Amino acid sequence: NAGVMQNPRHLVRRRGQEARLRCSPMKGHSHVYWYRQLPEEGLKFMVYLQKENIIDESGMPKERFSAEFPKEGPSILRIQQVVRGDSAAYFCASSPPSGGAGNTIYFGEGSWLTVV
């Protein structure tokens, strides 16, 4: 049973370009979460999605950031017009429908975005 798959693992973008990070949840998981980790800091919640629905985006910056989890395919975190401050590790996590597996969230290995 494959774990949470994230790609790319490393992404370099110039200021002003767009970054797209992809996440495929574990099999059977319908909930996806995105977290950001700045250097030497903890994980900060960004957004919580279920298929075709954004449940909680209270941690998403108001501009330039968006996320989706379509009916088919992976979840996408999109960052438009990247700036140096966007450089961070972006972790995706997934969990089964509520009540399953003790509500444990399983993390992917992260995507490292570097803005130059």
Added chain:
Amino acid sequence: AQTVTQSQPEMSVQEAETVTLSCTYDTSESDYYLFWYKQPPSRQMILVIRQEAYKQQNATENRFSVNFQKAAKSFSLKISDSQLGDAAMYFCAYRSAVDLNNNDMRFGAGTRLTVKP
């Protein structure tokens, strides 16, 4: 909103000794889950141990155990017989079991554990 506090930015332990990492949280909910995650230099987030708030018995996983004090909102992690491979950042996390629209996991700032040979 729930908050998770880890008051020890760094801790150090001698190999084979025992160390306890502290975590407190703030919530008005009665049903929730608590977790400890480990993040080694590879940066992958690895689940160490999980505790359901409705269970009074402290969770144990091999050398890892917790001291869950629900009234005090405290959830410390004890690592026994510390090994060099235990060196990592440790994050305490909270997840609601009640509010399905607030179902994300809230993390503390982390404690960096160093294991001395």
